[in-house]
Amino acid sequence: MAERGGERPPIPEALPFPVVDAHTHLDACGAKDAADVTAMVDRAASAGVTRVVTVADDLAAAQWAAQAATWDPRVFAAVAVHPTRTAAFTDADRAVVEELAHQPRVVAVGETGLDYYWDYSPPEAQQEAFRWHIDLAKRVGKPLMIHDRDAHEDIFRILAEEGSPEKVIFHCFSGDAAFASRCVARGYVLSFAGTVTFRNAHALRDALAVIPSYQLLVETDAPFLTPHPFRGRPNEPYCAAYTLAALAQFRGVPTETLAAEVTATAERVFDLPSVTAR
Template structure:
């Protein structure tokens, strides 16, 4: 859209800018993207995945965990983890797809979780946001049943449980308590307040922070991030979503992790290098993957 002189309007300039990827950050070695969606970032082939991971590694993000939402994504994530040694997979049914859990999909997920390239069960949990906004979203009772099954799978497999939580803090924590949490619980893209953060860390749950912690309106989330002990802290992109400030709304990829890691370093009053070492070593320990 242009004005009467043929020049682009300010609105059109902003719109076009939102379609551009953020510039590369200054490299910050030692990082791991604890949760991304490579397929949704354009990584549909081995060549595409390699290009995404080469880009990430060039700025210090040496490994990623690519995560499934549904069965199609789960099959793809396992394949991608075998295409490139820098990629690992998490498999499960997102709570909005909980109704897809059948005897057949249970058997297939159990087989996938046994694969050594699969390092977590999930993302699973509860999502009450979409129950009122989508006719296809599983209702809360179905979500809770699926969540309980994934909890059991994580305990039987000995692999971490990766949790998605949206607008369901109390119910989600109550289900975990009732079912008995597995040894390692990862609160992906943590979005709770400081009280929920205190409760999670008291239980030994790992809290993973995405670009949302950098948003201008995330004051309470930053307060929560300050409470997390060093050994329970992860960083992620959740790419292609949640691009960190000042690039909010632009396409996200694993190479953007250093932006969030540096914001967390400033928040916690440590050097960028120390923050990267903490976050990277935590991810390797939590997921039982080799430190690069």
């Protein structure tokens, strides 16, 4: 949290229907133990964000996320090794991720994929690890949560070559309307973070318009990507409420309607129990 500038944004008025933060990093937000996790999800719940999926980017984070999901019933986990961490992805590492992926409160394999923006892992290593995570998701029967940065075509190619899992999520979707349409046609689910609210995010908002609500999720990717007008300040799961309200405005639908629709999508994709309005 200290790495982000300024204070946390104010907690907004609660959404009229509870939503799921489909991708956050509670540990990177500053949570260390069960008390921290409970306090963080309490803040989220006060804004109508009643469940969160905390996501790993390395082995230590994967082990922490799986444990954190046992500390509070509102928390679920996704486990994988981030593509920028795959330069040395050993068999022992894979065994740890696979064991965690079988745990009942781990609801997705992720985040995995390709990142050609940062020069931390060779593309070949990233692609090999991505293929392994695809296979793992299929073997454990859980969604594949994809990190895609400057790698649209290779992501699509590898998914086609390996065969997509039944459920595929593009976390923090970063494509345009044409790419979104291609994803929708393949049945992929697209998750939008605070980036869609940024002033220069015209292509993202165009993409949003072509996505059916049953293929749409909302996320924070906290502590990063805090929605406008709080960009650059520390993000937390409760800020998904700001993004959800913005998504509804961009789509021209009532906030309550979109909240109910994306919650139904999250429940289906992550196999979560259904909730009803407050």
